[in-house]
Amino acid sequence: MQEKAIKTEQYLTNDKIKKHLEKVEYIIMAAPAPEHFKETPIHFTIFLNTAEQLPKDVQEAVLEKFLEENSISKPAELMSQLMPVGFALSKEQETPMPMLLVKPEDQKSIPYAVMHVMDFLADSTAFDEAKKKSLTGWSYSYE
Known part of the structure; x- marks a missing residue:
């Protein structure tokens, strides 16, 4: 079964990002890892505010706290x-999707906040x- 991709309608502006993150402690994201990572099938990203x-x-x-609280094992590629x-x-x-902006052209064209990010399989x-x-x-986890 083919899943539908998430279609971005717009991005939060810098002012809206600041307001949006006011009471956010962290965001945890889970996505499927590339198929060849059989032992670590989930791609996790933790966005610390x-x-x-x-x-x-x-x-x-x-x-360690995230691994323990979320029953996460075998972290790799941290x-x-x-x-x-x-x-x-x-x-x-319902809530804005956080996106790592790795490409310089995305960093120039998409408003963003700097956050401490932990990304791993x-x-x-x-x-x-x-x-x-x-x-x-x-x-999202709030204070």
Whole structure:
């Protein structure tokens, strides 16, 4: 079964991003990993609502907390650093979808906030939609 791609209608402006993130602690996103990663079938991205570079020991503690709380195992291919994050709106979604802006042209054309991002592949029984149905989803956690 072919799943429908999320169609971006527009992006939040810088002012709307700032207001949108006022009470957000973090956002967790799960998506299917590329097929050849059989042991780690889910691509996780954790967006921490801070523009501060976190010390290595804090990064490790935060990652451990997320792994434990979300029944996530076998983390691999970890990237943990400050990144530009845009927010896309679509008719199908209730909350804006966070998007890592890796390409310089996207960073020039899409408004964004700098956030500490942890991006990795892993497995979890708590995210079957990503693993078994190839769906992408995200969840906001508020203060």
